[in-house]
Amino acid sequence: MDRTKHAGRLRPSTRKLVQLYSALLYNAHLKGFIEGGIYTGKAKYACVPGLNCYSCPGAVGACPLGAIQNALAASGRRAGWYVLGILLLFGVTLGRTVCGWLCPLGLIQELLHRIPTLKIKKSAATRALTWLKYAVLAVFVIALPLWYGLRYALTLPAFCKYLCPAGTLEGAAPLLANPKNAQLFSLLGMLFTRKLVIMLGVGLLCVFCYRSFCRFLCPLGALYSLFNRFCLVGVRVDAGRCSRCGACVAHCGMDVRQVGDRECIQCGACMAVCRQDAISIRAGRVTLRAPAAGCADDTPDAPDKRRRLCRVLWALALALLCAALVYFNVPAP
Amino acid sequence: MKKAKIYLLIQSVLCVLLAILLACTAIGICREGAARQAENPLEPIYTRDKLAERLAPIAPLFLASLALTAAGLIRGVGEKPAAVRAEKRTEPPRSGKAVGLLRAALLAAALLLILAGIGNGSARDVFYKAARICTECVGLG
Secondary structure, three states, X not given: OOXXXXXXXXXXXXXXXXXXXXXXXXXXXXXXXXXXXXXXXXXXXXXXXXXXXXXXXXXXOEOHHHHHHXXXXXXXXXXXXXXXXXXXXXXXXXXXXXXXXXXXXXXXXXXXXXXXXXXXXXXXXXXXHOOHHHHHHHHHHHHHHHHHHHHHOOOOOHHXXXXXXXXXXXXXXXXXXXXXXXXXXXXXXXXXXXXXXXXXHHHHHHHHOOOHHHHXXXXXXXXXXXXXXXXXXXXXXXXXXXXXXXXXXXXXXXXXXXOOOOOOOOOOHHHHXXXXXXXXXXXXXXXXXXXXXXXXXXOOOHHHHHHHHHHHHHHHHHHHHHHHHXXXXXXXX | OHHHHHHHHHHHHHHHHHHXXXXXXXXXXXXXXXXXXXHOOOOOOXXXXXXXXXXHHHHHHHHHHHHHHHHHHHHOOOOOOOOXXXXXXXXXXXXXXXXXXXXXXXXXXXXXXXXXXHHHOHHHHHHHHHOOOOOXXXXXX
């Protein structure tokens, strides 16, 4: 393989940088990893858009899946309007753009898939398996917490307790690795063993099958997929330029039938293979990422405007990250 | 090309082996610990020393897999999944105005729900749960 081409493959893409950025922002409470405790400040009123366990020592926000399970479990006492509103907000604005750009677990899956092994190709079987995540959403996230909450007044976050690999990886592992939490070892038993085995299984599957947790098991992806067709930010196909060759679908690692359907994680990888330059990433009418030849509705100065907008957004993002790192780690006077 | 296939096969087997060994180690520790706990309820199932003792033999395999992965990534070894034949489907384009109205309505509903949630205390419930270690979520019981 040409070394220069290969060196380019190893360089992180813009999307990888955004994923790393969001993982760092969600877990900005870095001193939690040293002190062995979790963040307990007011920022935990807010849910982060991606799947990030709130028991991670670094987590500065709440996990939307954990929050909705707890809200459903408590629905006998109080309606969980807040979590519903948050999920609706993320769904309508971002849809599965969260999965492709803003989810730490998505990043981990993609990194695991980079391990050079034989790979499982997508097929009709994998497409059929994508319906499984809706069953996980219906049973583990909605039905079980609701049933136990209304019937027995018990809080059972069934997905978090029985399935979620993020809790074991992001929560248990860093907590147990800290010598200050030696007393937590006495709490480990069958539940931990089961969760560890599930985490290993999901991790192994991700090595062989691209984003297998995202595609087959993630209930948050299932939820956001309901909004994918009309979310504000996402991949758009210019129907006037599209020749319906199918190269985008063929190249995609997800089980899409069309760009932007329920399985599309809005990553924009299809832009590189579209020979008609028909695909772009937009936020409403604003083009965030244009194909090489520009968009059909571009004005002459549109590329310059986009470059300036990108620079401004990156500057704001870096300022926000620096502010977060200081706010969540420097002790108050 | 054949060398690449052999490398990928070896790496695949190593990954599967590693995952199985780690899982079996955890299950073994849990079973032995549960048996000890049946005799003495105060005995913990997992201890740091037990984990270190059982993970030590797996460490060389893990390091070998890590080294192979690094070598493979540096040399650019990797199987490119063959392109799947795409279905040529077309869908009627959605009306831009209808989508815009739907988005606006849902955004308004989202903001109203958030405000209602702050008012009825469900926002506080989110905070109370998130500000405590969820022992069930992390497998601590």
